[in-house]
Amino acid sequence: MKTLTRALLGATALTGAAALASAQETTLTIATVNNGDMIRMQGLADDFTAQHPDIALEWVTLEENVLRQRVTQDIATSGGQFDIMTIGTYEVPIWANQDWLVALEGMPEDWNQEDFLPAIADGLSVDGTLYAAPFYGESSMVMYRTDLMEAAGLEMPEAPSWDFIKEAAAAMTDKEAEVYGICLRGKAGWGENMAFLTAMANSYGARWFDENWQPQFDSEAWAAALNDYLELLNNYGPPGAANNGFNENLALFQQGKCGMWIDATVAASFVTNPSDSTVADSVGFALAPDNGLGKRGNWLWAWSLAIPAGTDDEAAAKEFIAWATGQGYTELVAENEGWANVPPGTRTSLYENEEYLAAAPFAEMTLESINAADPTSPTVDPVPYTGVQFVAIPEFQGIGTAVGQQFSAALAGQMSAEQALQSAQQLTTREMTRAGYIE
Structure with a gap:
């Protein structure tokens, strides 16, 4: 017992x-x-x-x-x-x-x-x-192949324009060698293609909304930005660009397939790491491009x-x-x-x-890009919102993704730029009316 x-x-x-x-x-x-x-x-x-x-x-x-x-x-x-x-x-x-x-x-x-x-x-x-x-x-900046830039007879400015980016993309493209002049986000999502496109559009003088919350996708500035984006990727980008987000473009750049890549500054350590990148010893950095209007296409x-x-x-x-x-x-x-x-x-x-x-050869450019982004004044013309590559309202997550789907479809050749912008204008107007921002 x-x-x-x-x-x-x-x-x-x-x-x-x-x-x-x-x-x-x-x-x-x-x-x-x-x-x-x-x-x-x-x-x-x-x-x-x-x-x-x-x-x-x-x-x-x-x-x-x-x-x-x-x-x-x-x-x-x-x-x-x-x-x-x-x-x-x-x-x-x-x-x-x-x-x-x-x-x-x-x-x-x-x-x-x-x-x-x-x-x-x-x-x-x-x-x-x-x-x-x-x-x-x-923030975001231009990462580029210094060897390809030199071979093209060009020199990347510290603060390039979009016109220079177009010229360089054309000069560095060699599709037979599977080298594409530029890689950009095409995958739909408010934090994927729309992060890039919104920042790019800011530098073209575009904005999501005017001061009365009226959507602005029917503006000339948005048309210019989207058409240039589509032209860059359709003429000088990799195949299937509409499916590429940050990680996909990172892999392409590391494999030596991108002449330029405009994306997050955080990628710099990955493209210059010899363990991961085949082009680690020939990468340069520049500020995100501008269009002469006082705003660069960089985010925060x-x-x-x-x-x-x-x-x-x-x-x-x-x-x-x-x-x-x-x-x-x-x-x-x-x-x-x-x-x-x-x-x-x-x-x-x-x-x-x-x-x-x-x-870190990219450190100073990263810090300069971060400090240059101003969420309180992200656009050329005044806006009622804060945020550089997003609009800081709860509804933006859904609207931004829906708009991103239209622009990704245009990149995939499923609709024209004009149709994508018209669709973006309509769906954004509908959702902002439902949410009570506009009547």
């Missing part, structure tokens, strides 16, 4: 210990985008779990458009699937005003929030309170980590965010991957770091 009692007590003790261990371990589910910097973070996350053995990490890694849909649906319905979400400069202020995000208050002192670049932090804040931590920040963005309101693991989530967006993580990447590969565009101290500046 005593033996049985001791056995039962022992079993109870073991069960209790297991339950206690289970209760002490927290699992954070993190939704993130399948970009190179995020993949690298997952590979280095053992450093975090070694420091926090009571916190386990579960990753949900998604293509950009799918990520946007999943996290938006989850947070709008209080689904509770995720403890940490990777979201951008568009979502943060809108969701914070809906009380959907946890304010990043009470963070560790050594996280040093004051070190974040003002241009990046301001877009992630509401009334001075930060609601998401920037993992990396970006940060992929950031945020905590949805209602999570049961807020404290653990803040611990992870402090690790992933802190200066210690930057040093961890530098130690493992080299300074050129640290997440760019978030901290002032990075652009004062001589080791980084020496290792």
Whole structure:
């Protein structure tokens, strides 16, 4: 009897210990985008779990458009699937005003929030309170093959015009050798082709809405921008450009198939990394093009980590965010991957770091591009909205994607530019009327 009692007590003790261990371990589910910097973070996350053995990490890694849909649906319905979400400069202020995000208050002192670049932090804040931590920040710029530019007898200006881009794209194209003068986003999505096209259109004097929220796709400026975009890709772009987003164009550039690529500054470390890029030793950088109207075709963005309101693991989530967006993580990447590969565009101290500046030939151009983008005055003519490559209203996510589908269809040859613009004007007018912006 005593033996049985001791056995039962022992079993109870073991069960209790297991339950206690289970209760002490927290699992954070993190939704993130399948970009190179995020993949690298997952590979280095053992450093975090070694420091926090009571916190386990579960990753949900998604293509950009799918990520946007999943996290938006989850947070709008209080689904509770995720403890940490990777979201951008568009979502943060809108969701914070809906009380959907946890304010990043009470963070560790050594996280040093004051070190974040003002241009990046301001877009992630509401009334001075930060609601998401920037993992990396970006603008957009021209990345180009210096060898092909030289062979074409051209010299890339530091601040090129769209006319020069057209000339260079024609001169560098050699379709028999599968070298295309220019690669641009064609995949439909408000954060894919419309990020590029909206920024490009800004430099042409176009805008999404006038000061009374009337859509402007019937303007000459939008027609000029879209026609030039289609001409560039149809004449000098790779086959199937309507299916190419950031990752697809990155792969093409790394394989030596793009003479120029106008896209996110964050790509610079990937196109200059000899481990990934066949053209790493012949890449140059320039500011995004302009059209002589005072606005360049560059955007402003940060992929950031945020905590949805209602999570049961807020404290653990803040611990992870402090690790992933802190200066210690930057040093961890530098130690493992080299300074050129640290997440760019978030901290002032990075652009004062001589080791980084020496290792990253794109650093100064990145910072200049970020500081040149002005979300409060993104267009030549006045507008009632903020945002450079997006319009900071809740309805834009749906409208932007729908418009992007029209422009992608035009690129695929399924409709003319005129038809795509007419369709964009009609659907945007309909949705803005439904939402009450216009009568």
